[in-house]
Amino acid sequence: MAQTVDITPTTRHEGHAKLILEVDGEGIVSKAYYINTTPIRGFERMVVGRPAEFVPFAVMRICGICQTTHGIASCSAIEDAIGCEIPEDGRLLRELTGLGSRMHSHPIHHLLTLEDFVKPEEGDLKIEIIKLIQSMRKVGQLIVDTVGGEGIHPPNIVIGGMRTNISERAKAKLYYALRQFEKDAYRMYEIYQELIERFLEEVGIPDLGSHDYPYIASHTTYGDREAINWDGIVEIPPHRYYKDMKIAESTSLMIPLYEGVPAEGGPRARLVKFGNFRSGGGAMDINIARAKENLGAVYRALEILDELNINGKTRVTPEYRDGSGIGVHEAPRGMNTHFAEVGREGRIKSYRIIAASNWNFPVVEKAIEGYPHQYAEVIMRAFDM
Amino acid sequence: MDPLGSYKSIISARATDKRILKRCQDGGIVSAVFIYGLENNILDGVIVADKEEGFRPVPKVATTPEEVLEAAGTKYTVSPNLSVLKSAIREYACEKVGVVGTPCQILSLRKALKYPVGFRHMVDKVKLLVGIFCMENFPYMGMRIIVEELCGVRIEDVVKMDIGKGKFWVYTRWGEVKSVKLKKTHPYEQSSCHVCTDYTAELADISTGSVGSPDGWSTVIIRNERGEEIINKMIEEGYLERRPIDEGKFGLGLLKKLALVKKEKNMKEIEHRKELGLPVPPDVCH
Amino acid sequence: MEDKITVAHVQLSSCCGCLISLVDTYEKFLDVLNSIDLVYCQTLMDAREIPEADVILVEGAVCLEDHHALEVAREVRKKGKTVVALGACAALGCITRFAKGGQMPKPVQGSFSSLTEIIRCDMAIPGCPPSPELILGVITALIKGDEEYLKPFRRYAVCKCESCGCDLIINVVNKSLCMGCGICSASCPTRAIEMVDGRPVVSPQLCVKCGVCSFQCPRIEI
Ligand SMILES: Cc1cc2nc3c(=O)[nH]c(=O)nc-3n(C[C@H](O)[C@H](O)[C@H](O)COP(=O)(O)OP(=O)(O)OC[C@H]3O[C@@H](n4cnc5c(N)ncnc54)[C@H](O)[C@@H]3O)c2cc1C
Ligand code: SF4
Ligand code: SF4
Ligand code: SF4
Numbered sequence: 001m002a003q004t005v006d007i008t009p010t011t012r013h014e015g016h017a018k019l020i021l022e023v024d025g026e027g028i029v030s031k032a033y034y035i036n037t038t039p040i041r042g043f044e045r046m047v048v049g050r051p052a053e054f055v056p057f058a059v060m061r062i063c064g065i066c067q068t069t070h071g072i073a074s075c076s077a078i079e080d081a082i083g084c085e086i087p088e089d090g091r092l093l094r095e096l097t098g099l100g101s102r103m104h105s106h107p108i109h110h111l112l113t114l115e116d117f118v119k120p121e122e123g124d125l126k127i128e129i130i131k132l133i134q135s136m137r138k139v140g141q142l143i144v145d146t147v148g149g150e151g152i153h154p155p156n157i158v159i160g161g162m163r164t165n166i167s168e169r170a171k172a173k174l175y176y177a178l179r180q181f182e183k184d185a186y187r188m189y190e191i192y193q194e195l196i197e198r199f200l201e202e203v204g205i206p207d208l209g210s211h212d213y214p215y216i217a218s219h220t221t222y223g224d225r226e227a228i229n230w231d232g233i234v235e236i237p238p239h240r241y242y243k244d245m246k247i248a249e250s251t252s253l254m255i256p257l258y259e260g261v262p263a264e265g266g267p268r269a270r271l272v273k274f275g276n277f278r279s280g281g282g283a284m285d286i287n288i289a290r291a292k293e294n295l296g297a298v299y300r301a302l303e304i305l306d307e308l309n310i311n312g313k314t315r316v317t318p319e320y321r322d323g324s325g326i327g328v329h330e331a332p333r334g335m336n337t338h339f340a341e342v343g344r345e346g347r348i349k350s351y352r353i354i355a356a357s358n359w360n361f362p363v364v365e366k367a368i369e370g371y372p373h374q375y376a377e378v379i380m381r382a383f384d385m
Numbered sequence: 386m387d388p389l390g391s392y393k394s395i396i397s398a399r400a401t402d403k404r405i406l407k408r409c410q411d412g413g414i415v416s417a418v419f420i421y422g423l424e425n426n427i428l429d430g431v432i433v434a435d436k437e438e439g440f441r442p443v444p445k446v447a448t449t450p451e452e453v454l455e456a457a458g459t460k461y462t463v464s465p466n467l468s469v470l471k472s473a474i475r476e477y478a479c480e481k482v483g484v485v486g487t488p489c490q491i492l493s494l495r496k497a498l499k500y501p502v503g504f505r506h507m508v509d510k511v512k513l514l515v516g517i518f519c520m521e522n523f524p525y526m527g528m529r530i531i532v533e534e535l536c537g538v539r540i541e542d543v544v545k546m547d548i549g550k551g552k553f554w555v556y557t558r559w560g561e562v563k564s565v566k567l568k569k570t571h572p573y574e575q576s577s578c579h580v581c582t583d584y585t586a587e588l589a590d591i592s593t594g595s596v597g598s599p600d601g602w603s604t605v606i607i608r609n610e611r612g613e614e615i616i617n618k619m620i621e622e623g624y625l626e627r628r629p630i631d632e633g634k635f636g637l638g639l640l641k642k643l644a645l646v647k648k649e650k651n652m653k654e655i656e657h658r659k660e661l662g663l664p665v666p667p668d669v670c671h
Numbered sequence: 672m673e674d675k676i677t678v679a680h681v682q683l684s685s686c687c688g689c690l691i692s693l694v695d696t697y698e699k700f701l702d703v704l705n706s707i708d709l710v711y712c713q714t715l716m717d718a719r720e721i722p723e724a725d726v727i728l729v730e731g732a733v734c735l736e737d738h739h740a741l742e743v744a745r746e747v748r749k750k751g752k753t754v755v756a757l758g759a760c761a762a763l764g765c766i767t768r769f770a771k772g773g774q775m776p777k778p779v780q781g782s783f784s785s786l787t788e789i790i791r792c793d794m795a796i797p798g799c800p801p802s803p804e805l806i807l808g809v810i811t812a813l814i815k816g817d818e819e820y821l822k823p824f825r826r827y828a829v830c831k832c833e834s835c836g837c838d839l840i841i842n843v844v845n846k847s848l849c850m851g852c853g854i855c856s857a858s859c860p861t862r863a864i865e866m867v868d869g870r871p872v873v874s875p876q877l878c879v880k881c882g883v884c885s886f887q888c889p890r891i892e893i
């Protein structure tokens with residue numbers, strides 16, 4: 001007998017959402033709807049007519065976990081629109097801030113998925129992992145605080161570069177913090193590999209949450225607009241994507257498609273496209289890819305500290321002119337893209353955002369389908385929504 | 386209540402380092418404390434008021450003794466020292482911050498330490514609050530009028546300003562000294578000072594000023610253990626020399642009198658403002 | 672266990688940054704969790720129904736075109752002994768003051784009000800987000816019943832403040848109260864305030880209406 005399972009609200013992720021699952025007699029999901037019920041604050045329209053400087057500060061407030069990525073994507077879209085080249089040291093500091101953000105966001109996501117893999121009786125292990133997570137997050141946020149100016153909504157990311165450079169003392173402090181992170185990240189990677197291996201063994205479905213949609217990623221640690229064929233990307237209203245009008249009307253999401261289909265963004269997508277990570281596996285692979293990316297992030301951050309000239313210029317004064325541009329940054333959860341059209345006086349004419357999780361909403365649905373319904377949330381969480 | 390607020394002890398003191406004495410305002414207490422703190426890892430960054438051309442004050446995060454020395458000496462105009470508080474703990478990454486400020490700035494910082502709404506990870510990094518006595522302050526152009534119009538000195542020639550013995554003094558780099566009676570400078574005071582009832586930075590760890598001690602010496606009010614520890618160490622290690630405070634009419638007596646005068650005079654102004662239906666500053670952190 | 676106060680965290684239209692700020696107490700976060708009984712927090716745990724609680728921390732503004740949000744607001748008032756509007760979106764509107772709708776696929780959603788405008792809140796905390804230390808301070812004071820510490824937040828909840836950097840100009844500079852300490856400038860999360868001639872100059876292009884600068888100013892009654 002087919003039935004509908006309704007999970008409202010879904011928990012342990014950012015924002016508000018629900019899952020509506022059509023389930024067959026065996027308990028297998030035949031159709032999944034992952035509906036974003038978060039009211040739309042309307043950042044794309046909010047910034048129209050406002051001066052460009054306001055935009056990065058506004059859009060950061062889309063998300064309190066990955067504000068940095070919105071700040072970076074926003075600034076680079078506007079810089080692209082007006083043809084502004086930012087100084088090399090500004091670029092390095094920006095990338096570093098983005099990495100700091102990743103280094104606190106990935107661990108917080110481990111915190112959210114933890115309950116899926118640790119058993120109730122493993123209290124000590126749980127405490128150990130939480131401590132590890134907080135120790136890693138502290139380093140990530142130290143970077144965003146120091147380089148970005150505030151750990152949450154970093155104001156040093158400005159159009160034209162970065163507001164200031166950092167002091168010698170700050171650089172040294174970051175170096176030692178990164179070395180600590182490196183150790184913690186290895187430990188975390190080990191723990192996550194074991195936990196997930198055990199989980200999949202117990203579940204008995206090695207490819208839990210697999211799907212056969214493509215991956216989308218532009219870069220490993222930063223973002224590269226040249227790496228993407230923009231003509232292949234469209235965003236359609238849910239009314240066109242879902243056959244069921246009720247579903248279409250309830251979600252707050254526009255559906256992005258790459259070459260006509262949904263595509264997965266995030267840690268696995270990046271590691272598959274730019275590394276040798278296994279493609280086509282189950283969704284739990286994403287959890288492992290995420291833990292692995294912590295290591296990639298810390299090594300790149302150390303490299304940046306080496307390359308950075310603390311006396312170098314970090315910012316140019318932007319000169320506004322008509323134009324439109326694209327800004328891409330690889331958010332912790334996937335490729336984040338901002339499109340800006342700027343007028344001569346530096347006012348925004350139009351603005352569009354394809355946030356990282358927009359990509360993954362339709363993919364989550366595909367990944368849930370074909371598997372037992374009780375794993376729907378575990379699969380969803382692997383995507384970091 | 387004591388007109389000086391609560392404290393543990395009061396002494397007269399002066400720095401022993403000649404470099405400090407050459408550049409400081411009175412006994413060089415502020416600079417000496419900061420340099421001692423930086424050299425002994427008690428502090429790793431201090432917020433001071435440096436100056437630009439035309440004696441324009443610029444708040445600065447100093448991380449070396451040289452930078453502290455450059456910023457020594459009183460600027461008789463508003464220097465928003467706390468405006469760089471966040472950069473001290475962010476891009477400078479300081480973890481042991483010392484701050485010098487006028488009584489109002491010390492009060493403002495105490496409030497921020499109690500309610501750090503907009504100050505992430507700041508509270509445990511502010512280690513020392515040094516307050517300087519203050520009867521009133523002047524807007525920048527007010528100070529210029531006093532220097533240029535009342536004393537007749539070009540601002541670029543000024544090396545030092547001072548208030549004492551009822552007068553505002555201006556020292557030029559040509560060795561001249563000009564002065565004007567304080568009565569004549571009153572019209573140029575910033576009006577927000579007239580609702581301020583704190584003369585001796587009652588909420589600081591250490592407060593210092595010239596009043597109560599002989600020329601070239603400073604009066605030092607040690608208010609709590611934190612302040613006591615550092616001053617004692619500095620005396621022990623010879624960074625400061627001390628003498629007992631003159632308890633008499635021109636020592637502690639004068640200090641208390643001035644503190645009380647400020648309180649009474651400005652309380653009257655506060656009452657007057659209330660009568661006019663104007664807002665007055667709240668009691669914060671008392 | 673019996674003595675612990677029960678605390679719920681409810682998210683309305685917000686970015687979740689206020690909760691993250693609390694989590695940014697790092698190693699102390701476990702102590703926080705141990706000192707209270709966290710009964711609801713959709714971002715961190717699986718409870719799906721808002722239970723009765725001694726304290727409900729609410730972050731985010733209320734979308735008037737979202738029926739569910741209005742219901743949650745009412746429910747929170749019913750179930751929480753003490754309702755705290757946590758952060759500027761809930762306390763003052765903050766960035767949602769700029770929202771006006773028009774965005775696909777729900778162009779109608781465009782009216783956001785602060786929680787303090789929709790229900791009676793017992794306390795309100797400005798800041799975008801309030802610092803980890805401040806949130807910790809409030810929670811500690813709630814546990815201890817330290818009313819002296821909480822007083823400004825109780826007042827803030829009823830003042831129905833509209834906030835903006837301009838408040839500094841109107842309430843402090845224009846009233847001859849500003850003495851130029853500069854704390855407002857340092858506190859601003861978007862660095863919208865520059866000190867010029869010892870006075871704050873607010874760049875309206877950068878202000879997100881978080882209320883921090885005024886709250887931090889020692890010369891305004893809060
Ligand atoms: C506006 C004003 C009014 C004062 N009124 C009195 C008074 O009535 N009676 C009295 O006894 N003393 C008064 N003082 C204090 C006195 O002038 C000296 O600053 C104090 O004695 C410290 O001297 P020092 O030699 O120990 O410090 P120094 O070693 O010279 O160091 C002084 C420190 O104060 C900082 N500073 C200088 N100007 C300012 C400013 N405007 N705001 C914040 N920080 C600043 C400097 O950067 C330096 O670090 C006043 C100071 C100011 C700024
Ligand atoms: S008189 Fe008071 S308000 Fe004025 S500068 Fe001095 S301490 Fe500040
Ligand atoms: S106040 Fe700021 S941090 Fe808090 S929810 Fe609103 S935008 Fe996010
Ligand atoms: S000026 Fe800054 S601190 Fe003040 S309300 Fe605006 S954003 Fe907040």
Ligand code: SF4
Pocket residue numbers: 465493839843844848849850851852853854855856869870871887888889890
């Ligand atoms: S915080 Fe200080 S500088 Fe800012 S308005 Fe208030 S008194 Fe003036």
